[in-house]
Amino acid sequence: MTSGYAVVAVMVVVLGTILVGAYGLRVSRTTSDFYVASRTVSPWWNASAIGGEYLSAASFVGIAGLIFAYGPDMLWFPVGYTAGYLVLLTMVAAPLRRSGAYTLPDFAEARFRSRVVRGVASSLALAIGWLYLLPQLEGAGLTLNTVTGAPDWAGALVVTVVVTVNVMSGGMRSITFVQAFQYWLKLTAITVPIIFLVAVWQVRGADSLTEPEFPSFRQDTEVSFQRQATIHAEQEIVIRGTGVVDGERLEDRELLLTSGYHRIDGGSKFTFPKDAPVPHLSTMAHNTNESWSLPASSGADFPLYGAYSLIIATFLGTMGLPHVIVRFYTNPNGTAARRTTLIVLGLLSVFYLMPPIYGALGRVYTPELLMTGQTDAVVLVLPTRMIDGIGGQLLGALVAGGAFAAFLSTSSGLVVSLAGVLSQDVLRLGGVRGFRISAVLACLVPLAMTFVSTTMPVADMVGLAFAVAASSLCPLLLLGIWSPKTTTIGAVAGMLAGGVPALTAGLVTMFTDTGDSWYEILLSRPAAWTVPLGFTVMYVVSLATQKHVPAGVQRTMVKLHAPENLGLDGSGSSSSGQERS
Amino acid sequence: MVVTSPRTRAPRARRPYSGTREINEQSELGAVYMRTLIGAQRRLGLSVCLVTCGALALLPLLFTIEPELGKFRVFGLGLPWFLLCLATFPMLVLAGWFYVRQAERSEREFAELVERP
Amino acid sequence: MHDFLTAAAILVVGGVAVLVLWRGTRTKHALSTEAQRVTYETLHTAWSAAPPLRAGLVPDAAKKSARHLRTLLDTPALALTDETEVVAWEGVSEHHAAEAMTQAEDVFLTGRTQAFDIGCTEPNCPINCAVVAPLTVEGRVVGTLAAYSREASAGLVRATNQVARWAAGQLELAELDRSRTRLVEAEVRALRAQISPHFIYNSLSAIASYVRTNPERARTLLLDFADFTRYSFRRHGDFTTLAEELRSIDQYLALERARFGERLTVTLQVAPEVLPVTVPFLCLQPLVENAVRHGMEGKVEPGHIQIYANDGGAEAHITIEDDGIGMDPDKLRRTLAGQVDESAGIGLGNIDERLRRVYGDEYGLVVETALGLGTKITVRVPKYQAGINGM
Structure with missing residues (x-):
C-alpha cells in the first residue's frame, strides 16, 4: 500500500495549503479598479466554497468505507448530507442571512436579544465543532497510515500543525476562492480514479458485484493486522505467516483457521490463499455479496430505528454546523443565499455519486479490509489494487492528495469558526492576538481527544456531531425563525433538553465501550429521541412562558423575512425616527 | 353667526399609507402584511421540505415491510441502490429549484403589495 | 431523680446548641456592619433602578425601574407618571391607577410634594393614602412619583421625596445622554455637508x-x-x-x-x-x-x-x-x-x-x-x- 507517489501527493497538498495560506492574500484581488474589487462573491463561487469546506473526511473516505462494510443502509449518509441542504434552503438560508448574523451565537443573540441564549448556543457550537474535528483528525491519521505506514497519530498531528500554523499566519482564514478551489480538487480526486476503475472493471469482464458468495481473495494476499481483531471465518482456511492467533504464537508457519471466531493480535502478518472466502470482523454481519446488497444487511440491532435516527440527524443537523453557517454571511442578500444553497445542493449531488461505487468495487477487489477493520481505507487502496504499475500508483496518489485536502479544508473552516466563537464568547479576547490564541486552543482540544477515543468509523463520528446539531441548534433556528412565540426561556430549555442528552450519548459511545447492550443503538444514534425532545421542550416551554417573549420580536421578524430591497426594518419611518431620538 | 360650507369640517381624504410605511411603523396593519408573507413562505418551505424528505423517509419503512422490494432491479441495479444513489439527487435539486423559484416569486408579489397600496 | 438529670442534660445541651448557633449567626455578620449592609442594600437597589431610568419616562423601562423603586420605599404600590399618563404601576390595587393622574395634576401645578387621602371601598385593598412627589429636571416638572400606602407617615413622605429627587437626577442624566447623541448626529450631518x-x-x-x-x-x-x-x-x-x-x-x-x-x-x-x-x-x-x-x-x-x-x-x-x-x-x-x-x-x-x-x-x-x-x-x-x- 505504501507508495512514493502518494507520499509526494500528500506533501504537495500540505505544502500547497501552507503556501496558499501565506501568499493567498496577495493572490486575492489587488487592483486599482474599484469596480472589480467591490464585486461581491457570486453564488457559484460561494457555493463551491461551501462544498469545499463541507466535503470532509467522512464524505471522502468514510462513506465508501461504511457502504463497503455494511451495505445499502449506509447510503443514507450521502443522501442525508445532501438533503440537509434542502432543509437548510427551504427553512433557514434566506432568513439567516437577513438576520445579519455571522455565527450561530450571533443569530441567537439577534433573535432573542439575550446573552444567556447566546452563551448556550456558543457552548453547543463549540461542542459540535470539536466533535466534528475529531473524525477529521482520525481520518488524516488513517490516510497517512495507509500511504506511508506512519503511526495513526502522525496524520492527526500533521493536520493540526498545518491548520494551526495556517490560521495563525492569517492565511486561509476563510478565503472563498481557496475553499472553492478545494471543492473542484476533491471532485477531480474522487472522479478521475473512479472512471479508470470502472473502465478496468468492465474490461476485465465486469464481475458481478452481487454474487451469492462470500467475498474472496483474488490472489494470495498478505494481510498485516495493525491492532487486535476478532474475526469470523466462514470456512476453513489455511493461512501462513507470523503472529498470534487465539493466544497461540506462530513463527512463519501454516495454520488451519477453522470456521468460526478467532482472535488475532495486533502486529500479526498472515498470507491468505487465493479464492479463500475472506473472514470478516466480528462486528459485521455474515453477508455474501448478494445479501450485503440488500437493505437491512448491516446486521445492526433495530435497523429501522437506526435508519430513521440517521435520517433525522443528517437532514436536520447540517444547518447547525458552525463552519457552514459563517459562509452565508458572504452572500450579499437573502436571495443570493438561497441561490447559493441550491447550487450547493447540485454540487454535492454530483460528488456523492462516487463514494458508493468505491464501496461496491471494494467488495470484489479489496475484501481483506473487512478483516482488518480498516474499511475507511477502501477509497485509498482500491486504485493501486485494481490497476498495476505506475498508472495505479498515480491514481492512488491523486486520491490520497484529495483525501488530505478534504481534512485540511474542513479542519481549517472548523478551526476558524471555532476560534471565532472562542475568542468572542469564551476568552473574550478581541483582535488578532485573541484570534490566534483561540485558534491554538480550538486545535488542541480535539487533538487531545484523538488519543483517548475508541476506534469508530469516521462517518459514524460525524453522524454524532450531526445528531447534537440537529437536537439543539436546529430547533433554535427553525422555531426562532418561524415562530414569533418562541421565548428566551423556551429557547434555552429546548437547546439544553435536546443538546445535552445527544452530547452525552455521543461522548459515551466515543470514549467508552458500550458493547452489545440493548441501549447501545440509543446512544450511538441518539437523534431519533433527542431531536423530538429538543423541539417539544422548546415549543412547550415557550407556550408556558409567553410573558417572556423577547422585546421587539415583531421587528426581528420583519428583519428576518422582508426582502432587503424594500428598505424595511420595522424601525419606524425615517422622519418619526428622528423625532423620537 | 359664522356659516361655512359643511365640507369645511369634513375629514379630508388622505393618500393611503404604503405597506412599507405601515410595516416600518409597526402598526397592526403592518403586522398583517408581515404575517401574510411569513405564513406564505412557511407554508411553501414546509411543504417542499415535507413532501421531499417525507417521500425519502418512507423508503426504510417500505423496505422493512416488503423485503422483496429490495431484490427488484432497475437498470441492473438493486432498487435501493438505484433510488438512493441515482434517483434521489436529481429529485432533491429539482425540489430546491422549485422552492427557490416560488420563494422569489412570492417575494416579488409581496414587494408589489407593500409598495403600491 | 433520673428524669431530673435527663431534663437537665437536655437543657444544657440545648442551651449550648443555641449559644453556638447564636454565636455562629453573629460571626457571619462579622464581615460587615449593619450600616454597611443597609448602605449596600439601598445602593444596590438604586443601582438596579438606574439603567432603565436612563431611558427616560417610557412605559417598558419605567416599569422595570418602578419595581426597584418600590423596594426602596417598601410600599404596597408605586406609580410613575409623565406629564400626560401613568407610565408604570408597580404593586397591588391597580384599580387606583386611574386616579393617579388627577393627583399628579396638583403636583404639576404646585411643583411640591403632596399627600392625598384616598379612601378605598374594596375590603382587601391595602391602600388608603398616596404621597406624590414631583420629578424635576432642569427646573421643570416632567413627571411624578407616587407612593401608595395604608397610612401616610412623615417617614414615608421624607423617603418618597428623597427617592423622587434621586430619580430626577437619573432622568437628568438621561437627558444628557440624549443631547450627547443629538450632538454626534448633528456632527454626522455636518460631516455630510x-x-x-x-x-x-x-x-x-x-x-x-x-x-x-x-x-x-x-x-x-x-x-x-x-x-x-x-x-x-x-x-x-x-x-x-x-x-x-x-x-x-x-x-x-x-x-x-x-x-x-x-x-x-x-x-x-x-x-x-x-x-x-x-x-x-x-x-x-x-x-x-x-x-x-x-x-x-x-x-x-x-x-x-x-x-x-x-x-x-x-x-x-x-x-x-x-x-x-x-x-x-x-x-x-x-x-x-x-x-x-x-x-x-x-x-x-x-x-x-x-x-x-x-x-x-x-x-x-x-x-x-x-x-x-x-x-x-x-x-x-x-x-x-x-x-x-x-x-
Whole structure:
C-alpha cells in the first residue's frame, strides 16, 4: 500500500495549503479598479466554497468505507448530507442571512436579544465543532497510515500543525476562492480514479458485484493486522505467516483457521490463499455479496430505528454546523443565499455519486479490509489494487492528495469558526492576538481527544456531531425563525433538553465501550429521541412562558423575512425616527 | 353667526399609507402584511421540505415491510441502490429549484403589495 | 431523680446548641456592619433602578425601574407618571391607577410634594393614602412619583421625596445622554455637508477641462460627482455596507484623479467576504479624503494611497495608508481625545468617537504616523454587532 507517489501527493497538498495560506492574500484581488474589487462573491463561487469546506473526511473516505462494510443502509449518509441542504434552503438560508448574523451565537443573540441564549448556543457550537474535528483528525491519521505506514497519530498531528500554523499566519482564514478551489480538487480526486476503475472493471469482464458468495481473495494476499481483531471465518482456511492467533504464537508457519471466531493480535502478518472466502470482523454481519446488497444487511440491532435516527440527524443537523453557517454571511442578500444553497445542493449531488461505487468495487477487489477493520481505507487502496504499475500508483496518489485536502479544508473552516466563537464568547479576547490564541486552543482540544477515543468509523463520528446539531441548534433556528412565540426561556430549555442528552450519548459511545447492550443503538444514534425532545421542550416551554417573549420580536421578524430591497426594518419611518431620538 | 360650507369640517381624504410605511411603523396593519408573507413562505418551505424528505423517509419503512422490494432491479441495479444513489439527487435539486423559484416569486408579489397600496 | 438529670442534660445541651448557633449567626455578620449592609442594600437597589431610568419616562423601562423603586420605599404600590399618563404601576390595587393622574395634576401645578387621602371601598385593598412627589429636571416638572400606602407617615413622605429627587437626577442624566447623541448626529450631518468648497471647485474645474478634450470622460466624471454628492447627502439611516462605502470612495477618488492625474495612484485590495459588513455611514470616505490631502499636499512627486479591507474571522480589518507628510502625533492625540482641532485631520475625531460609541472602546481608530513618514489608519469592524445587524 505504501507508495512514493502518494507520499509526494500528500506533501504537495500540505505544502500547497501552507503556501496558499501565506501568499493567498496577495493572490486575492489587488487592483486599482474599484469596480472589480467591490464585486461581491457570486453564488457559484460561494457555493463551491461551501462544498469545499463541507466535503470532509467522512464524505471522502468514510462513506465508501461504511457502504463497503455494511451495505445499502449506509447510503443514507450521502443522501442525508445532501438533503440537509434542502432543509437548510427551504427553512433557514434566506432568513439567516437577513438576520445579519455571522455565527450561530450571533443569530441567537439577534433573535432573542439575550446573552444567556447566546452563551448556550456558543457552548453547543463549540461542542459540535470539536466533535466534528475529531473524525477529521482520525481520518488524516488513517490516510497517512495507509500511504506511508506512519503511526495513526502522525496524520492527526500533521493536520493540526498545518491548520494551526495556517490560521495563525492569517492565511486561509476563510478565503472563498481557496475553499472553492478545494471543492473542484476533491471532485477531480474522487472522479478521475473512479472512471479508470470502472473502465478496468468492465474490461476485465465486469464481475458481478452481487454474487451469492462470500467475498474472496483474488490472489494470495498478505494481510498485516495493525491492532487486535476478532474475526469470523466462514470456512476453513489455511493461512501462513507470523503472529498470534487465539493466544497461540506462530513463527512463519501454516495454520488451519477453522470456521468460526478467532482472535488475532495486533502486529500479526498472515498470507491468505487465493479464492479463500475472506473472514470478516466480528462486528459485521455474515453477508455474501448478494445479501450485503440488500437493505437491512448491516446486521445492526433495530435497523429501522437506526435508519430513521440517521435520517433525522443528517437532514436536520447540517444547518447547525458552525463552519457552514459563517459562509452565508458572504452572500450579499437573502436571495443570493438561497441561490447559493441550491447550487450547493447540485454540487454535492454530483460528488456523492462516487463514494458508493468505491464501496461496491471494494467488495470484489479489496475484501481483506473487512478483516482488518480498516474499511475507511477502501477509497485509498482500491486504485493501486485494481490497476498495476505506475498508472495505479498515480491514481492512488491523486486520491490520497484529495483525501488530505478534504481534512485540511474542513479542519481549517472548523478551526476558524471555532476560534471565532472562542475568542468572542469564551476568552473574550478581541483582535488578532485573541484570534490566534483561540485558534491554538480550538486545535488542541480535539487533538487531545484523538488519543483517548475508541476506534469508530469516521462517518459514524460525524453522524454524532450531526445528531447534537440537529437536537439543539436546529430547533433554535427553525422555531426562532418561524415562530414569533418562541421565548428566551423556551429557547434555552429546548437547546439544553435536546443538546445535552445527544452530547452525552455521543461522548459515551466515543470514549467508552458500550458493547452489545440493548441501549447501545440509543446512544450511538441518539437523534431519533433527542431531536423530538429538543423541539417539544422548546415549543412547550415557550407556550408556558409567553410573558417572556423577547422585546421587539415583531421587528426581528420583519428583519428576518422582508426582502432587503424594500428598505424595511420595522424601525419606524425615517422622519418619526428622528423625532423620537 | 359664522356659516361655512359643511365640507369645511369634513375629514379630508388622505393618500393611503404604503405597506412599507405601515410595516416600518409597526402598526397592526403592518403586522398583517408581515404575517401574510411569513405564513406564505412557511407554508411553501414546509411543504417542499415535507413532501421531499417525507417521500425519502418512507423508503426504510417500505423496505422493512416488503423485503422483496429490495431484490427488484432497475437498470441492473438493486432498487435501493438505484433510488438512493441515482434517483434521489436529481429529485432533491429539482425540489430546491422549485422552492427557490416560488420563494422569489412570492417575494416579488409581496414587494408589489407593500409598495403600491 | 433520673428524669431530673435527663431534663437537665437536655437543657444544657440545648442551651449550648443555641449559644453556638447564636454565636455562629453573629460571626457571619462579622464581615460587615449593619450600616454597611443597609448602605449596600439601598445602593444596590438604586443601582438596579438606574439603567432603565436612563431611558427616560417610557412605559417598558419605567416599569422595570418602578419595581426597584418600590423596594426602596417598601410600599404596597408605586406609580410613575409623565406629564400626560401613568407610565408604570408597580404593586397591588391597580384599580387606583386611574386616579393617579388627577393627583399628579396638583403636583404639576404646585411643583411640591403632596399627600392625598384616598379612601378605598374594596375590603382587601391595602391602600388608603398616596404621597406624590414631583420629578424635576432642569427646573421643570416632567413627571411624578407616587407612593401608595395604608397610612401616610412623615417617614414615608421624607423617603418618597428623597427617592423622587434621586430619580430626577437619573432622568437628568438621561437627558444628557440624549443631547450627547443629538450632538454626534448633528456632527454626522455636518460631516455630510462638509464636502469642502475646495473639493467642489477643484472637481468641477477638472471636469470642465475635459469637456472639450475628452467629453466622454467629462460625462462619466460628472456622473461620479452626482453619485458622490447624492450618497454624502443621503438622509436615511446611520449605517451602510462596506460595498456601498467603497463605491462612494471610488467616485471620490475618480474625481481626485481627474485633478491630480498620474500623480495620484491607488492600490486597492478587498477580500470579497467583508463586502456585506455593516459599517457606520461615512466612516471611511473622510479617512480617504484625509489620506489624499496628506498624501498630495506640499510635494511634487507622486503620492500613493493603499486601501486594504481584509477578512479577520469575526471582524473586518480596513487600513488606509498614504506616503505623504504624516501628522503630528501630539496634535493627533488631542484630536482623538475630543479636542477640536480640525487641522489634524478631517473628522478623524468624529469617526473615532462614532466607532467607539457603536462598537465599544476597543474599536477606536488606530493611527500610525509621524511627521514626514506617511499615515496608516486602521479600522476594525465586527461582522456582527447586536443592535445594529440584529434589529
